[in-house]
Amino acid sequence: MRASRLLTLLLLLQNRGRMTAQQLAAELEVSVRTVYRDVDALAAAGIPLYGAAGHAGGYRLVDGYRTRLTGLTGEEAQAAFLAALPGAAAQLGLGEALATAQLKLHAALPAEPRAHAGRIRERFLLDAPGWYGDADRAPHPHLGEVAGAVWERRALLLRYRRWRAPEEIERRVEPYGLVLKAGRWYLVAGGATGPRTYRVDQILSLRRLDEEFTAPDGFDLPAHWRAHLADFRARLHTGEALVRVTAEGARRLGVIPSGEGGWTQARVPIESVEHAHGEFLRLGAEIEVLSPPELRDRIAATVRTLAARYQE
Incomplete structure (x- = not known):
């Protein structure tokens, strides 16, 4: 040291x-x-x-x-690739290595490029997580173990919480790579049905297996992630709702208002009745759902429950 x-x-x-x-x-x-x-x-x-x-x-x-x-160690070289995201480097245990790598890179530059690099660092900052995310919380306790398994190509036995039943599953996976998206870490891992994506903060427990693996020939993590996002977006809005919104509701929902200053009727894409229920309730009295009937009925039931609760 x-x-x-x-x-x-x-x-x-x-x-x-x-x-x-x-x-x-x-x-x-x-x-x-x-x-x-x-x-x-x-x-x-x-x-x-x-x-x-x-x-x-x-x-x-x-x-x-x-x-x-000024030669970089292996750990410092890993950290250098995370230079734009110092928070990510710190979560992976590479914060100190990143600082040393940046010093070495800076020291290796001639005077003029070194001054230019210093100005960039002073004047530009990448802050990837969203405003209302929970990225400020401590990293998930399993992140380090997952990253180690990714690096060493070791299989994992995961106990994982998912959104649909059965909510808790146990699965053997081969961790191909980690992705940091909007402040959340995602594990891309192979299994019996091919590559799947797992949120690291939904891993309940894990055990590293004494089994090495080799990623499939031609597997490319950035390309796989782009395809995953494209598929996610394609499946995101599979339904439609007919709504009436005020001028304020139209603005918040991204709907072009009628221009008459009153209510505007519009069809908007929805992911699901459950998701739309929560999103439309955020608009309060600025929106009325006309269809589908199950969404209108569910919102009406929620409003009745709230009204009764506040009258007590």
Whole structure:
């Protein structure tokens, strides 16, 4: 660990120029006393750095010195591919490796591209999860085990919760890859009926099997995921509802209003009666469902229940 920290300290000084002991301690998450010891160790090893006291003081490398110790380890190379999503790297246990990889990549760049990369980092940020998602919660406890099985090509025995009966199933799977979509992790895994997709946060328990596997020839995770999304979207809206909406309801539902300032009648695609029931209730009095009858009846029953509850 100390060798890695010494290299990180050296790369920090190379990338950023002068840094105080307090700044280095904050970056390395160690005490200032530890920074002093590490700086002494680097100086004893022949690294040309010097320190200055006072307001403009701090440690810096002799002008022109650049270390060549910028080769990436395997773990750092993995993390580099997650550079746009530091949260994902941290969830997979690669947060520290990502930080070191970025320092090494930055140190390896000539001065002008290095300055350009710094401006990009300062001015652009990718924040993938949606506003109302629950991506801020702690990562699922099985994510690390799943990622390890994906990397080592080891089969898993999953106990999984799904939305339809039977709700809990047990299944042997061969984990091909992980996908992070809108703040959620999905496992793409092979099984008796071909590749399937599992939400990692719905895995109740798992056991890694002492069985290695080989992914099918030609299997391409990005291509499979694109096909999965296309199929999902094709199945998403298989029904239709006839509704009346106010001008506000039309706006929220994405319907073109009649222009008369009153109610607008429209046909809108729905995924299912159950899903539409929840979505239309969000519009409150801004919508009236005319058909299908089972959807209208279900919403009416919910409204009656709510009215009775609030009259108590």
